[in-house]
Amino acid sequence: MSLSPSIPHGMVRFTVIEEALSLLHSDPVRAEALCSAPEALPAHVRSSAALISADAAIKQGELDRAAAHLSGIGEVLGSGCPLWARLRRVRGQLALMRGDPGAALTDLHAAAEEARLYGDALTQGEALNLVAQVQHGRGNSQDALVTLREAQALFAQCGDVAAEIRAMCNQAQTLLAVGRTAEAVDLMHAALKLLGQSSTPLASELYVQSTLGLLHEQLARPAEAVGHFRRARDVAQQLGNHGAAATMALNAGEMARHLGHLEDAQDLLGHAVDTARSLRMERVLCGALCSLGAVFSELGRFEEAETLLSEGQVLSATVDSVDAALDAMLGRGRNRVRQGHMRAAATILYGALRLARQRQRSQVALDAHLLLAQASERQRPRVAVRHLNAARALEAELRSRALDEQARELTQEARLGSAQVEASHERQLRQVSEKARRQAEATVHEQMRALERGRLYDSLTSLPNRTLLNALLSKAAQGGAALMVVVIDLDRFGQINEVFGHAAGDAVLREVARRLQAAILARDTLGRLSSDEFGVVLTGPFTAAEVQRRLRWLQAAFDQEFAVAGRQVVVRAAFGAALYPDHGADAESLLRAAHSALADAREAAGPVVYSGPVSDRAVSLSVDSALSRALVRGEFSLHFQPLVSSGTREVVSAETLLRWEHPVLGRRSPAEFIPLLERSGDITAVGEWVLREACQAAVAWGGTRVAVNLSARQFVHGDLAGRVARVLYDSGLPGEQLELEITESLMMQSPERAASMLRTLRSTGVRVMLDDFGTGFSNLSYLHSFPLDGLKLDRSFVEAMGGGGRGGAIVSAVVGMASALGLDLVAEGVETEEQWAALRALGVPVLQGYLFGKPAPGWSPEVYRASLPEL
Ligand code: C2E
Ligand code: CA
Numbered sequence: 001m002s003l004s005p006s007i008p009h010g011m012v013r014f015t016v017i018e019e020a021l022s023l024l025h026s027d028p029v030r031a032e033a034l035c036s037a038p039e040a041l042p043a044h045v046r047s048s049a050a051l052i053s054a055d056a057a058i059k060q061g062e063l064d065r066a067a068a069h070l071s072g073i074g075e076v077l078g079s080g081c082p083l084w085a086r087l088r089r090v091r092g093q094l095a096l097m098r099g100d101p102g103a104a105l106t107d108l109h110a111a112a113e114e115a116r117l118y119g120d121a122l123t124q125g126e127a128l129n130l131v132a133q134v135q136h137g138r139g140n141s142q143d144a145l146v147t148l149r150e151a152q153a154l155f156a157q158c159g160d161v162a163a164e165i166r167a168m169c170n171q172a173q174t175l176l177a178v179g180r181t182a183e184a185v186d187l188m189h190a191a192l193k194l195l196g197q198s199s200t201p202l203a204s205e206l207y208v209q210s211t212l213g214l215l216h217e218q219l220a221r222p223a224e225a226v227g228h229f230r231r232a233r234d235v236a237q238q239l240g241n242h243g244a245a246a247t248m249a250l251n252a253g254e255m256a257r258h259l260g261h262l263e264d265a266q267d268l269l270g271h272a273v274d275t276a277r278s279l280r281m282e283r284v285l286c287g288a289l290c291s292l293g294a295v296f297s298e299l300g301r302f303e304e305a306e307t308l309l310s311e312g313q314v315l316s317a318t319v320d321s322v323d324a325a326l327d328a329m330l331g332r333g334r335n336r337v338r339q340g341h342m343r344a345a346a347t348i349l350y351g352a353l354r355l356a357r358q359r360q361r362s363q364v365a366l367d368a369h370l371l372l373a374q375a376s377e378r379q380r381p382r383v384a385v386r387h388l389n390a391a392r393a394l395e396a397e398l399r400s401r402a403l404d405e406q407a408r409e410l411t412q413e414a415r416l417g418s419a420q421v422e423a424s425h426e427r428q429l430r431q432v433s434e435k436a437r438r439q440a441e442a443t444v445h446e447q448m449r450a451l452e453r454g455r456l457y458d459s460l461t462s463l464p465n466r467t468l469l470n471a472l473l474s475k476a477a478q479g480g481a482a483l484m485v486v487v488i489d490l491d492r493f494g495q496i497n498e499v500f501g502h503a504a505g506d507a508v509l510r511e512v513a514r515r516l517q518a519a520i521l522a523r524d525t526l527g528r529l530s531s532d533e534f535g536v537v538l539t540g541p542f543t544a545a546e547v548q549r550r551l552r553w554l555q556a557a558f559d560q561e562f563a564v565a566g567r568q569v570v571v572r573a574a575f576g577a578a579l580y581p582d583h584g585a586d587a588e589s590l591l592r593a594a595h596s597a598l599a600d601a602r603e604a605a606g607p608v609v610y611s612g613p614v615s616d617r618a619v620s621l622s623v624d625s626a627l628s629r630a631l632v633r634g635e636f637s638l639h640f641q642p643l644v645s646s647g648t649r650e651v652v653s654a655e656t657l658l659r660w661e662h663p664v665l666g667r668r669s670p671a672e673f674i675p676l677l678e679r680s681g682d683i684t685a686v687g688e689w690v691l692r693e694a695c696q697a698a699v700a701w702g703g704t705r706v707a708v709n710l711s712a713r714q715f716v717h718g719d720l721a722g723r724v725a726r727v728l729y730d731s732g733l734p735g736e737q738l739e740l741e742i743t744e745s746l747m748m749q750s751p752e753r754a755a756s757m758l759r760t761l762r763s764t765g766v767r768v769m770l771d772d773f774g775t776g777f778s779n780l781s782y783l784h785s786f787p788l789d790g791l792k793l794d795r796s797f798v799e800a801m802g803g804g805g806r807g808g809a810i811v812s813a814v815v816g817m818a819s820a821l822g823l824d825l826v827a828e829g830v831e832t833e834e835q836w837a838a839l840r841a842l843g844v845p846v847l848q849g850y851l852f853g854k855p856a857p858g859w860s861p862e863v864y865r866a867s868l869p870e871l
């Protein structure tokens with residue numbers, strides 16, 4: 001049957017019209033044509049066509065056109081007509097999209113009720129679907145979920161698979177918003193299975209892909225998220241739904257930006273900006289402008305960035321979004337800091353800080369403080385310290401809030417028996433992660449408080465005093481970069497004071513300060529430690545030659561004579577230096593080392609670099625120097641230890657463990673020599689050797705993965721991802737068969753860099769496990785933000801399981817959490833049958849330990865299988 005507006009309508013029978021209308025549902029273009037047809041059309045046909053057209057217009061984001069179709073229908077329809085329910089549903093949807101949830105709700109409830117009376121399950125379900133959207137928007141997610149389940153059931157009842165998929169996606173998104181990731185994953189699995197049966201496969205795919213994008217975003221898997229969002233964008237474009245395409249382009253672009261794929265991000269966000277602008281989608285436009293601005297800023301195109309971000313900020317007021325406004329302001333501030341326009345940055349950032357405080361956006365306030373610290377670091381260190389302090393306090397607050405939330409979620413997810421057990425789990429988990437962090441932070445806090453109390457600057461020279469220099473040194477040392485601390489002591493300064501008077505002495509000190517300041521770089525810091533003692537913190541990197549060069553610069557400050565009370569006087573000084581991290585891990589031990597070098601320098605002709613107390617020096621020298629030649633002498637070897645499936649004992653992968661045997665010093669423990677390798681920097685070469693050997697070994701294992709430990713130093717220096725890719729290529733091992741084990745401390749050092757490095761690594765298929773889980777810092781909050789594949793629970797928890805200890809409770813909570821976050825879980829150090837049974841019962845999927853196999857040379861899956869007892 002063909003239907004066109006030119007059919008002589010008098011001849012069309014009523015049933016045919018009904019049939020035709022149902023066809024029109026899948027052909028809104030014809031429906032729209034029908035709307036402009038002669039008045040002769042029966043009223044309900046015209047209304048129906050107008051409704052279909054309005055519906056289609058809404059789907060394409062053309063709200064004005066939709067409104068035009070709707071206006072006028074109300075007069076010809078009235079309550080008690082089957083079309084009435086549909087009209088109110090469409091009107092409700094329009095109100096919702098126009099940002100009037102109150103009006104929307106009135107229409108939608110009426111629509112649902114009317115549809116129920118007429119047995120129109122489809123309209124009833126659609127209305128409920130939208131009601132849920134309002135409920136969710138008002139923070140009432142629990143009700144929204146109930147409503148959505150009802151909608152889903154109605155759709156299933158009338159066999160509308162496409163609508164059913166939509167309801168499922170909406171449920172999944174609601175679950176994601178409240179952090180119930182595991183349930184969302186289950187729902188999406190089910191939705192994917194239905195996809196093939198949808199009558200509108202493309203439209204369903206749009207829903208599914210965009211939801212999967214959100215899901216992966218939440219699971220901190222941006223690479224996957226980009227894929228799904230991009231696909232969603234393409235599908236939306238195919239469907240002619242340009243509004244959705246813009247939104248998806250924005251989502252994909254933001255994920256690409258987080259991945260550091262700036263060119264991709266620029267393309268996607270550019271598309272989002274253009275489309276959103278032409279469709280007047282102000283919210284999307286605002287988000288896209290801010291995000292694209294951030295990309296330009298990262299690309300160093302500062303002025304373009306400022307233009308986009310400013311426009312975004314203006315627009316944020318139009319759409320009345322505090323978060324968008326803050327996003328734009330932070331972006332602008334960061335852009336100015338990058339550009340080096342610190343004053344402009346500070347003005348914007350103080351504005352952002354005020355707004356963030358007013359509207360209680362702690363995370364934004366924290367970011368603003370950090371940026372302000374950066375902006376004032378150079379010119380106003382005192383202000384910088386204040387901002388750092390504020391940031392730290394906020395961070396602690398946020399962390400404890402996140403921890404509370406996760407502990408709550410965790411106890412739910414893990415479905416831990418009685419209320420009493422739950423409470424104790426929560427406490428234990430908190431203790432585990434909080435304790436270590438508290439200890440680390442207490443020291444810094446103490447220093448910061450002292451800073452606030454004491455005077456920070458020396459009044460004579462205006463240099464930072466001992467307290468401030470100490471704090472700046474601490475901060476620098478936490479940054480992990482190579483440093484050199486030099487203590488400079490003036491010779492016979494007392495005599496100058498005696499002979500020429502204190503005023504002359506003061507003048508000499510000021511002149512020394514001036515000359516030393518001129519002898520260091522902008523990024524270095526000079527301070528006055530005591531009356532005739534100065535301290536300098538120099539920033540590396542330092543080779544031996546560089547150390548000498550920088551010391552010579554300092555020495556040169558004393559080459560010229562000093563003018564004292566009209567006379568030319570020679571002033572001499574002694575120099576003691578110490579290097580970070582070689583000679584001390586913190587400010588205190590570094591200064592101690594520098595002072596001990598200074599003591600030697602008083603007898604020496606020139607500056608002295610610390611070399612440790614003599615007795616220690618001899619011993620560590622022999623291990624050190626032996627170690628430095630171990631690689632070329634072929635003294636290293638690899639052992640492998642199996643990781644097995646807890647149910648079947650089947651091997652899953654094998655961990656590579658480095659061994660060193662020296663002809664004289666004998667076999668040394670990795671616990672001793674790995675830190676030495678890290679300190680000397682040799683770990684990079686040795687680590688690469690381990691990686692190469694391990695991959696080569698695994699090629700012969702027929703699919704069994706090999707795990708390799710990474711040290712922080714390998715992670716921080718150079719292009720790790722590139723080196724890994726290279727080794728994989730050379731050995732021919734597929735990326736999926738390599739697993740890297742990293743530790744929390746490594747992620748803590750520079751979280752953003754670490755996260756992006758992990759993402760790059762994982763994009764080659766390589767898996768990343770977090771080693772020694774539970775012994776580090778604020779582990780819980782990191783799990784969400786780091787793209788990890790799984791956790792290796794530290795041996796100490798397995799140990800603590802015996803004898804009714806609380807280890808079991810913790811393991812069980814971690815099992816729940818890992819599964820909720822979609823992470824694999826391995827328990828290490830399984831030594832007894834009892835531990836095995838307990839871990840199996842708790843549901844830990846993979847185990848490692850002496851019980852299943854000790855680390856051994858020449859290991860292979862075949863050898864392992866042959867060693868298994870007959871079952
Ligand atoms: P890890 O990564 O936690 O490695 C597991 C350690 O537990 C290994 O000690 C292993 O021998 C030991 N182990 C395994 N099962 C059991 C058990 O049932 N009971 C007990 N008591 N211990 C068990 P190992 O080989 O001494 O290595 C110590 C650490 O040295 C490793 O701890 C790792 O952090 C580091 N390491 C070893 N090889 C390398 C390497 O190639 N590169 C780097 N960066 N670090 C390495
Ligand atoms: Ca390990």
Ligand code: CA
Pocket residue numbers: 771772792794795828
């Ligand atoms: Ca471990």
